Amino acid sequence: MRRLLTISLVAMFCAYFFSSVRAADEEGFVSLFNGKDLPGWKGDKTYWSVQDGAITAKTTAENPLKYNTFLIWEGGQPADFELRAKYKIVGGNSGVQYRSKVLDEAKFICSGYQADIDANLRYAGMCYEEKGRGFLAPRGDKVTIGSDGSKMVSKIGSPEELQTKIKSDDWNEYRIVARGNHLEHYINGVLMAEVIDNQKDKSAASGVLALQVHQGPPMTIQFKELRLKELK
Numbered sequence: 001m002r003r004l005l006t007i008s009l010v011a012m013f014c015a016y017f018f019s020s021v022r023a024a025d026e027e028g029f030v031s032l033f034n035g036k037d038l039p040g041w042k043g044d045k046t047y048w049s050v051q052d053g054a055i056t057a058k059t060t061a062e063n064p065l066k067y068n069t070f071l072i073w074e075g076g077q078p079a080d081f082e083l084r085a086k087y088k089i090v091g092g093n094s095g096v097q098y099r100s101k102v103l104d105e106a107k108f109i110c111s112g113y114q115a116d117i118d119a120n121l122r123y124a125g126m127c128y129e130e131k132g133r134g135f136l137a138p139r140g141d142k143v144t145i146g147s148d149g150s151k152m153v154s155k156i157g158s159p160e161e162l163q164t165k166i167k168s169d170d171w172n173e174y175r176i177v178a179r180g181n182h183l184e185h186y187i188n189g190v191l192m193a194e195v196i197d198n199q200k201d202k203s204a205a206s207g208v209l210a211l212q213v214h215q216g217p218p219m220t221i222q223f224k225e226l227r228l229k230e231l232k
Contacts, residue, residue: 029084029227032073032209043071043108047213054222057213059092064218068130070097070110070210079206080231083176085223090169092219093118097130098176099207110210113195115176115185117221121163125185125192130212133202139163142194149199156191165190171224179231 032040035053047057048071059065078098085096093116100112111131116123127137137143140159144152165188166172175186181203183195197203211223 026227028229029082030229032075032226032228033224035224038071040074041071042074043211044069051222054088054224055211055226056220056222057094057211058218058220059213059216060218065213065215067107067109068212068214069108070212072102072108072110073209077206077208078178078228078230080179081177082229082231083209083226084173085226086171086173087117087224088169088171088222089117089119090220091119092217092221093120093123093214094219094221095128095130095212096174096176097208097210097212098178099204100130100210101204101207103131108210110208110212112204112207112210113178113183114212115174117174119168119219121166121168124166125162125187127183127185127193127195133199136197137193137195139192142196144196145199145203147198147200149202156194162190162192173225 033055037050038048038055047059047065047069049056055071083096083098095114095116097110097112097114100110103109103111112129114128114130116126116128118124125139126135128134129136136145138159139162140155140157142154142156172187177184181197183197184191185193213221
């Protein structure tokens with residue numbers, strides 16, 4: 001009896017401890033999506049909807065997309081922040097854009113830093129600048145960009161080894177941290193790419209958040225549990 005009581009107390013303590021850790025980990029985060037519909041977001045509703053509790057975009061052979069378009073969060077233009085979101089992709093590629101600007105209001109076309117996502121796992125985790133400087137930091141690289149646009153590269157891991165941390169056709173968690181000129185991309189808790197951007201005439205200190213659906217072959221991208229914490 002005493003042994004059963006001890007086990008029960010230990011189990012209760014563990015449950016309380018891990019619950020407290022999770023609560024502390026989520027402190028300061030604000031939800032960007034209610035799981036039901038899309039208030040506070042704007043985009044082409046031909047492609048964007050809510051399905052199975054997730055923000056969803058689909059393209060098909062019958063309904064192709066001729067340009068990349070975005071679902072844009074209307075709640076502000078974060079500067080220093082941490083963003084967490086779960087995503088699942090089947091076919092094609094996508095991304096989470098941040099500190100970005102809207103180039104075409106009618107077509108919801110954006111330009112800026114992008115945490116890449118793709119079904120083939122070739123680009124997932126990398127830092128790309130849509131309609132800008134292009135590839136900034138492939139997966140596995142820490143890149144320091146000089147004031148003149150030059151790049152100093154060091155390795156944070158093997159792209160192939162990091163790829164094994166990403167699940168195909170399943171849910172993954174993206175974590176994006178932007179603080180000053182320092183950008184970090186994590187997938188499933190693992191650092192995938194890092195950028196220190198000193199090119200002041202090209203870098204961005206703040207801007208919109210947006211989710212991408214990509215032109216090309218049929219694809220489905222879904223996002224859920226999007227949370228934002230602005231950093232001081």
